[in-house]
Amino acid sequence: TSSEAMTAKDTLTVTVDVKNTGTHAGEEVVQLYVRHLDSAVQRPDKALKAFKRVAIAPGETQTVTLTFTGHDLAYWHTSKQAWVVEEGDIQVMVGSSSADQDLPLRKTIAVSM
Incomplete structure (x- = not known):
């Protein structure tokens, strides 16, 4: 992504290239x-x-596009009885597993209302 900021109404698009460096077809x-x-x-x-x-x-490289919206960042606020999107910084990480301690792609995005 080239974006440095987003609002609750925005959609963020992240594009990454994935390459199979092996000699057999595979999935990721x-x-x-x-x-x-x-x-x-x-x-x-x-x-x-x-x-x-x-x-x-x-040997193939594929471009993969992933998207999420500002609403996807919301949490249920119990006292307001509503979904709330917090302002502040988020870190976007892309990889092949949540177990990766250091996901290869990281970017910080500022979220505002």
Whole structure:
């Protein structure tokens, strides 16, 4: 993504290239996670927001596009009895597994109302 900021009404598109460097056809599940860096409420360290499975031939590179909206960042606010999107920074991470301690692609995005 080339975006540095988004609002609750925006859609963020993340595009990554996936290459099969092996000699056999394979599949990969590209996963997009979000971490809220300064949330006022407890949030998961990595929250899955989008994923896509792709089949890749040997030596092939595929461009994978993942999207999520500002509304996908909302949480249920119990006292307001409403979904709330917090302002603040999020970190967008893309990789093949949530178990990756250091997901290969990371970018910080500012979320505003």
